[in-house]
Amino acid sequence: MAYLTIFIISLLAATILPFSSEISLAGLLISNNYNNLLLLIFASLGNIIGSCVNWFLGFYSRKFENKRWFPFDRRKITQASVWFEKYGKWSLLFSWLPFVGDPITFIAGTMKTNFKTFILLVSIGKIFRYFLVFYSI
Numbered sequence: 001m002a003y004l005t006i007f008i009i010s011l012l013a014a015t016i017l018p019f020s021s022e023i024s025l026a027g028l029l030i031s032n033n034y035n036n037l038l039l040l041i042f043a044s045l046g047n048i049i050g051s052c053v054n055w056f057l058g059f060y061s062r063k064f065e066n067k068r069w070f071p072f073d074r075r076k077i078t079q080a081s082v083w084f085e086k087y088g089k090w091s092l093l094f095s096w097l098p099f100v101g102d103p104i105t106f107i108a109g110t111m112k113t114n115f116k117t118f119i120l121l122v123s124i125g126k127i128f129r130y131f132l133v134f135y136s137i
Helices: 002-013 021-031 036-064 074-087 089-094 101-110 115-136
Strands: none
Touching: 002 021, 002 036, 021 036, 021 115, 036 101, 036 115, 074 089, 074 101, 089 101, 089 115, 101 115
């Protein structure tokens, strides 16, 4: 059950919802009641899939940007797009950072970043983060 829980928390933490998967993972690792490798795998998979959700939302949201109800200001999308163009796909390596990581994955979708490239770079960043948590305990 703990593996499913860390998967769900990590998935939700990768979206705009205010969850902290690092604290949950650290607590489970400290408890020594679970297989650490499986905890890292489930946390990483959940977080990567959550970022994929952001990419798909960004990718498909572009067709609605001219609608009045669209939740994102065109100016902010333009600013984020300029930033993404400047720093490029390599910024996806930092998708694990708080506050900026989730928007980066959304903007990657709006910019129609190649999905295979997206998965590779986001996976590297997300797995790196959880290894940092693991080795800092």
